[in-house]
Amino acid sequence: MVILEVKNIKKSFGKTEVLKDISFSLEKGEVLAIIGSSGSGKTTLLRCLNFLENHDSGDIIVNGKLLSDGGEGDLKEEKLRENRLHFGLVFQQFNLFPQYTVLQNITLAPTLLKKGSAEEIEKNALKLIDKVDLNEKRDFYPHELSGGQQQRVAIARALALDPEILCFDEPTSALDPELTGEVLKVIRELKGSDNTMIIVTHEMNFAKNVADKIIFMADGIIEEMGTPEEIFNNPKSEKLKVFIEKAFSEK
Amino acid sequence: MLQIFIIYYVPSLIFGSTIWRDINLYFTTGDTLSYTGSIIAVLIAFVINYACYFSEIYRGGIESISKGQYEAGYVLGLTKSQIFKKIILKQVVKRIVPPMSNEIITLIKDTALANCIMVGEIIYKANTLAAEEQLIWPLFFAGVFYLIFVGILTIVLGKIEKKLSYFRS
Numbered sequence: 001m002v003i004l005e006v007k008n009i010k011k012s013f014g015k016t017e018v019l020k021d022i023s024f025s026l027e028k029g030e031v032l033a034i035i036g037s038s039g040s041g042k043t044t045l046l047r048c049l050n051f052l053e054n055h056d057s058g059d060i061i062v063n064g065k066l067l068s069d070g071g072e073g074d075l076k077e078e079k080l081r082e083n084r085l086h087f088g089l090v091f092q093q094f095n096l097f098p099q100y101t102v103l104q105n106i107t108l109a110p111t112l113l114k115k116g117s118a119e120e121i122e123k124n125a126l127k128l129i130d131k132v133d134l135n136e137k138r139d140f141y142p143h144e145l146s147g148g149q150q151q152r153v154a155i156a157r158a159l160a161l162d163p164e165i166l167c168f169d170e171p172t173s174a175l176d177p178e179l180t181g182e183v184l185k186v187i188r189e190l191k192g193s194d195n196t197m198i199i200v201t202h203e204m205n206f207a208k209n210v211a212d213k214i215i216f217m218a219d220g221i222i223e224e225m226g227t228p229e230e231i232f233n234n235p236k237s238e239k240l241k242v243f244i245e246k247a248f249s250e251k
Numbered sequence: 252m253l254q255i256f257i258i259y260y261v262p263s264l265i266f267g268s269t270i271w272r273d274i275n276l277y278f279t280t281g282d283t284l285s286y287t288g289s290i291i292a293v294l295i296a297f298v299i300n301y302a303c304y305f306s307e308i309y310r311g312g313i314e315s316i317s318k319g320q321y322e323a324g325y326v327l328g329l330t331k332s333q334i335f336k337k338i339i340l341k342q343v344v345k346r347i348v349p350p351m352s353n354e355i356i357t358l359i360k361d362t363a364l365a366n367c368i369m370v371g372e373i374i375y376k377a378n379t380l381a382a383e384e385q386l387i388w389p390l391f392f393a394g395v396f397y398l399i400f401v402g403i404l405t406i407v408l409g410k411i412e413k414k415l416s417y418f419r420s
């Protein structure tokens with residue numbers, strides 16, 4: 001079943017065209033990795049999907065429902081909020097709420113959005129904390145946690161609203177190398193539990209192992225799209241060949 | 252001080268109005284002159300002046316919160332007012348307490364400026380007393396009073412700051 005369809009998305013900041021006609025679709029339970037060099041528009045694409053940026057034109061369709069066609073009507077706050085709830089986003093910089101404990105960070109949004117009784121929300125949150133393996137840390141504040149732990153809280157926080165599609169914006173880029181493993185492990189486990197995910201990443205090996213589908217972006221267009229095997233073992237475009245060579249030679 | 256002078260003297264210089272003195276006289280009963288008008292003038296000067304300083308501190312505090320905090324709220328589907336009340340406000344308060352403490356203490360010290368248009372605040376009274384009695388002590392005790400007042404405020408504000416130190420933003 002197709003859960004997400006993106007059609008001809010365009011976005012420019014002033015005169016710079018950042019996204020030039022992006023289209024792709026995603027099946028339920030699929031994991032999509034977006035790779036590409038800096039400035040190719042990966043993050044902007046993700047931000048458009050999460051309605052943090054308003055795209056100029058193009059359709060975003062979730063579960064067969066047209067959420068946005070880039071028109072003015074999509075800028076109303078009510079509509080934006082409703083649209084955003086279809087997606088979850090995990091930030092590069094975590095963006096946890098510093099004044100709340102781990103548990104409160106996770107329960108805050110469901111409580112404010114009245115997603116059930118307080119006990120239900122807390123029970124669900126505790127389950128999520130267990131899922132990201134932070135049981136001992138539930139009453140800690142974000143500044144008392146390592147980057148990897150913070151990012152796992154951020155993942156749990158995004159999951160608490162049960163989004164249809166969970167997006168990761170370079171989830172490991174702000175972490176020390178030894179901490180990326182724990183975050184990637186959690187993401188890998190999420191794949192097991194049938195979550196639909198879009199991951200923007202620089203971790204090529206991770207993309208290769210976890211993704212069902214990979215998009216390589218360059219200069220605002222989808223340069224190449226395919227399965228990990230196709231992308232990594234049999235790249236067609238010149239740009240992708242160069243990119244992969246560079247990515248692997250550095251390591 | 253300049254602002255107090257402006258508020259106090261400009262109406263009479265330009266418009267020939269004696270509004271502050273009229274108010275003083277209106278509230279005067281018997282022989283002792285009331286300073287109500289002068290006090291109002293001083294209040295207006297201080298309110299305008301410090302409103303500017305404080306609003307600037309608030310603005311700086313609000314703007315210093317990273318965009319990421321708002322965006323984290325947005326992607327969780329929260330409304331703008333929920334984001335502000337539940338996420339941003341406390342972080343802002345934490346950040347503005349130290350500069351506000353400074354400003355509040357400066358305000359205490361600045362009340363002495365009201366002296367210049369003969370409002371009977373502490374220094375004025377102490378001065379008068381010192382002149383009448385030929386003593387230096389009244390001024391000394393005025394100083395002690397300032398010290399105690401500022402000391403108490405420092406402790407209170409320090410407590411607030413400490414209370415908010417459980418998180419880091």
